[in-house]
Amino acid sequence: MQDLSSFHDVSFPLGVSFGATGGPEWRNEIVGLTSGHEKRNARWSMSRRFYDAGTGLRSLNDLRDVLRFFEARRGSLYAFRFRDPFDHLSSEQDAPPQATDQFLGRGDGTIRQFQLAKHYGDYQRIITKPVPETVQLAVDGVTLAADAFSVNWQNGIVEFHEDHVPPPQAKVTAGFLFDVPVRFDTDRLSASIASFKAGEIPSIPIVEVK
Known part of the structure:
Protein backbone atom coordinates (compact mmCIF):
# COMPACT_ATOMS: atom_id res chain seq x y z
CA MET A 1 0.00 0.00 0.00
CA GLN A 2 1.27 3.46 -0.87
CA ASP A 3 2.65 5.84 1.74
CA LEU A 4 -0.20 8.27 2.41
CA SER A 5 2.27 11.05 3.22
CA SER A 6 3.35 10.93 -0.43
CA PHE A 7 -0.22 10.80 -1.75
CA HIS A 8 -2.27 13.86 -2.69
CA ASP A 9 -5.99 13.05 -2.51
CA VAL A 10 -6.82 14.95 -5.69
CA SER A 11 -8.00 13.73 -9.08
CA PHE A 12 -6.21 14.03 -12.40
CA PRO A 13 -8.38 16.11 -14.80
CA LEU A 14 -11.29 13.79 -15.63
CA GLY A 15 -11.82 15.07 -19.15
CA VAL A 16 -8.24 14.16 -20.03
CA SER A 17 -8.22 10.81 -18.22
CA PHE A 18 -11.21 9.55 -20.21
CA GLY A 19 -9.21 9.94 -23.41
CA ALA A 20 -6.11 8.19 -22.07
CA THR A 21 -4.73 4.93 -23.42
CA GLY A 22 -3.40 2.11 -21.29
CA GLY A 23 -4.47 -0.77 -19.09
CA PRO A 24 -3.21 -3.59 -16.87
CA GLU A 25 0.13 -5.35 -17.08
CA TRP A 26 1.24 -8.65 -15.58
CA ARG A 27 4.86 -9.70 -15.17
CA ASN A 28 5.40 -13.40 -15.90
CA GLU A 29 8.45 -15.53 -16.54
CA ILE A 30 8.25 -18.17 -19.27
CA VAL A 31 10.98 -20.80 -19.57
CA GLY A 32 11.22 -23.13 -22.55
CA LEU A 33 12.11 -26.72 -21.61
CA THR A 34 14.15 -29.17 -23.68
CA SER A 35 11.03 -31.31 -24.06
CA GLY A 36 9.37 -28.52 -26.01
CA HIS A 37 7.03 -27.70 -23.15
CA GLU A 38 7.27 -24.47 -21.21
CA LYS A 39 7.08 -23.48 -17.57
CA ARG A 40 5.29 -20.29 -16.60
CA ASN A 41 5.79 -18.45 -13.31
CA ALA A 42 4.04 -15.32 -12.10
CA ARG A 43 6.52 -12.69 -10.92
CA TRP A 44 3.76 -10.35 -9.73
CA SER A 45 0.85 -11.40 -7.51
CA MET A 46 -1.20 -8.42 -8.70
CA SER A 47 -1.50 -6.58 -11.98
CA ARG A 48 -0.25 -3.01 -12.37
CA ARG A 49 -1.74 -0.36 -14.62
CA PHE A 50 0.06 1.94 -17.02
CA TYR A 51 -1.42 4.86 -18.95
CA ASP A 52 -0.50 7.59 -21.40
CA ALA A 53 -2.73 10.58 -20.73
CA GLY A 54 -1.37 12.51 -23.71
CA THR A 55 -4.00 10.96 -25.98
CA GLY A 56 -6.69 12.56 -23.82
CA LEU A 57 -5.62 16.13 -24.61
CA ARG A 58 -8.20 17.88 -26.77
CA SER A 59 -7.26 21.54 -26.38
CA LEU A 60 -4.54 23.87 -25.18
CA ASN A 61 -6.58 24.41 -22.02
CA ASP A 62 -6.37 20.66 -21.35
CA LEU A 63 -2.61 20.82 -21.80
CA ARG A 64 -2.31 23.78 -19.45
CA ASP A 65 -4.46 22.02 -16.83
CA VAL A 66 -2.19 18.97 -16.97
CA LEU A 67 0.97 21.08 -16.73
CA ARG A 68 -0.39 22.84 -13.63
CA PHE A 69 -1.35 19.48 -12.14
CA PHE A 70 2.12 18.09 -12.93
CA GLU A 71 3.79 21.04 -11.20
CA ALA A 72 1.59 20.67 -8.11
CA ARG A 73 2.59 16.98 -7.83
CA ARG A 74 6.30 17.88 -8.22
CA GLY A 75 6.59 15.49 -11.14
CA SER A 76 6.69 11.88 -9.93
CA LEU A 77 7.05 12.81 -6.23
CA TYR A 78 3.39 12.72 -5.16
CA ALA A 79 0.80 10.14 -6.17
CA PHE A 80 -2.81 11.05 -6.96
CA ARG A 81 -6.17 9.67 -8.13
CA PHE A 82 -6.72 8.68 -11.75
CA ARG A 83 -10.02 7.58 -13.32
CA ASP A 84 -9.37 4.57 -15.56
CA PRO A 85 -11.51 5.19 -18.68
CA PHE A 86 -12.04 1.45 -19.17
CA ASP A 87 -12.48 0.15 -15.62
CA HIS A 88 -13.84 2.40 -12.87
CA ASP A 179 -10.04 5.56 -8.91
CA VAL A 180 -6.54 4.16 -9.37
CA PRO A 181 -3.70 5.49 -7.18
CA VAL A 182 -0.99 6.57 -9.62
CA ARG A 183 2.00 8.85 -10.13
CA PHE A 184 3.62 10.43 -13.15
CA ASP A 185 6.21 8.07 -14.61
CA THR A 186 8.48 10.96 -15.57
CA ASP A 187 9.91 14.10 -14.00
CA ARG A 188 9.83 16.10 -17.22
CA LEU A 189 7.01 17.05 -19.57
CA SER A 190 7.91 18.48 -22.95
CA ALA A 191 5.24 20.41 -24.84
CA SER A 192 5.09 22.85 -27.74
CA ILE A 193 2.09 24.98 -28.69
CA ALA A 194 3.05 24.90 -32.37
CA SER A 195 3.50 21.14 -32.35
CA PHE A 196 0.25 20.61 -30.45
CA LYS A 197 -1.68 22.71 -32.97
CA ALA A 198 -0.06 20.66 -35.73
CA GLY A 199 -1.46 17.47 -34.21
CA GLU A 200 1.60 16.24 -32.30
CA ILE A 201 0.52 14.82 -28.95
CA PRO A 202 2.98 14.91 -26.02
CA SER A 203 3.48 11.72 -24.03
CA ILE A 204 2.25 11.86 -20.42
CA PRO A 205 3.17 8.50 -18.84
CA ILE A 206 1.36 7.50 -15.65
CA VAL A 207 1.86 4.35 -13.58
CA GLU A 208 -0.13 2.74 -10.77
CA VAL A 209 1.38 2.75 -7.27
CA LYS A 210 0.82 0.03 -4.68
Missing part, protein backbone atom coordinates in the same frame (compact mmCIF):
# COMPACT_ATOMS: atom_id res chain seq x y z
CA LEU A 89 -17.14 0.72 -11.95
CA SER A 90 -18.00 -2.21 -9.69
CA SER A 91 -20.65 -3.20 -12.23
CA GLU A 92 -20.34 -4.70 -15.70
CA GLN A 93 -20.97 -3.15 -19.11
CA ASP A 94 -21.17 0.45 -17.81
CA ALA A 95 -24.31 -0.33 -15.79
CA PRO A 96 -24.85 1.90 -12.74
CA PRO A 97 -23.25 0.40 -9.62
CA GLN A 98 -25.54 -1.66 -7.41
CA ALA A 99 -25.02 -2.72 -3.79
CA THR A 100 -24.93 -6.37 -4.88
CA ASP A 101 -22.17 -6.00 -7.51
CA GLN A 102 -19.11 -7.32 -5.68
CA PHE A 103 -18.71 -9.94 -2.95
CA LEU A 104 -16.70 -8.71 0.06
CA GLY A 105 -17.07 -11.59 2.50
CA ARG A 106 -19.38 -13.15 5.06
CA GLY A 107 -20.25 -11.89 8.49
CA ASP A 108 -19.59 -13.75 11.74
CA GLY A 109 -21.66 -11.58 14.06
CA THR A 110 -18.68 -9.56 15.27
CA ILE A 111 -16.54 -8.48 12.30
CA ARG A 112 -17.32 -4.92 11.28
CA GLN A 113 -14.67 -4.09 8.69
CA PHE A 114 -14.51 -5.34 5.10
CA GLN A 115 -12.11 -4.43 2.28
CA LEU A 116 -13.61 -3.23 -0.99
CA ALA A 117 -12.60 -5.43 -3.91
CA LYS A 118 -13.47 -6.21 -7.51
CA HIS A 119 -13.44 -9.73 -8.94
CA TYR A 120 -12.24 -10.80 -12.38
CA GLY A 121 -13.02 -14.50 -12.48
CA ASP A 122 -11.01 -15.97 -9.60
CA TYR A 123 -8.69 -12.94 -9.38
CA GLN A 124 -9.54 -10.43 -6.66
CA ARG A 125 -8.36 -6.86 -7.07
CA ILE A 126 -8.19 -4.78 -3.89
CA ILE A 127 -9.83 -1.37 -4.28
CA THR A 128 -8.18 1.30 -2.13
CA LYS A 129 -9.52 4.49 -3.70
CA PRO A 130 -13.32 4.40 -3.94
CA VAL A 131 -14.90 7.61 -5.20
CA PRO A 132 -16.37 9.48 -2.20
CA GLU A 133 -20.12 9.15 -1.68
CA THR A 134 -20.53 6.34 -4.25
CA VAL A 135 -20.22 3.25 -2.04
CA GLN A 136 -23.36 1.15 -1.48
CA LEU A 137 -23.49 -1.90 0.79
CA ALA A 138 -25.89 -4.81 1.04
CA VAL A 139 -26.23 -7.69 3.49
CA ASP A 140 -27.87 -10.81 2.04
CA GLY A 141 -29.12 -8.72 -0.87
CA VAL A 142 -30.73 -5.98 1.23
CA THR A 143 -29.27 -2.54 0.55
CA LEU A 144 -28.31 -0.60 3.67
CA ALA A 145 -28.91 3.06 4.39
CA ALA A 146 -25.85 5.28 4.09
CA ASP A 147 -25.83 5.90 7.86
CA ALA A 148 -25.38 2.16 8.57
CA PHE A 149 -21.68 2.22 7.70
CA SER A 150 -18.68 4.44 7.09
CA VAL A 151 -15.96 4.32 4.45
CA ASN A 152 -12.26 5.07 4.72
CA TRP A 153 -11.67 6.84 1.41
CA GLN A 154 -7.89 6.39 1.76
CA ASN A 155 -7.75 2.59 1.91
CA GLY A 156 -11.16 1.32 0.77
CA ILE A 157 -12.15 -0.30 4.08
CA VAL A 158 -15.83 -0.12 4.99
CA GLU A 159 -16.95 -0.37 8.60
CA PHE A 160 -20.44 -1.30 9.73
CA HIS A 161 -21.84 0.72 12.60
CA GLU A 162 -22.57 -1.14 15.82
CA ASP A 163 -26.28 -1.77 15.21
CA HIS A 164 -25.70 -3.08 11.67
CA VAL A 165 -22.96 -5.71 12.10
CA PRO A 166 -23.63 -8.56 9.61
CA PRO A 167 -24.85 -11.75 11.33
CA PRO A 168 -23.04 -15.10 10.94
CA GLN A 169 -22.79 -16.31 7.32
CA ALA A 170 -24.51 -13.19 5.97
CA LYS A 171 -23.26 -12.27 2.50
CA VAL A 172 -21.73 -8.79 2.34
CA THR A 173 -21.61 -7.08 -1.07
CA ALA A 174 -20.87 -3.61 -2.39
CA GLY A 175 -21.22 -1.32 -5.38
CA PHE A 176 -19.03 1.71 -6.07
CA LEU A 177 -17.02 3.86 -8.43
CA PHE A 178 -13.27 3.86 -7.92
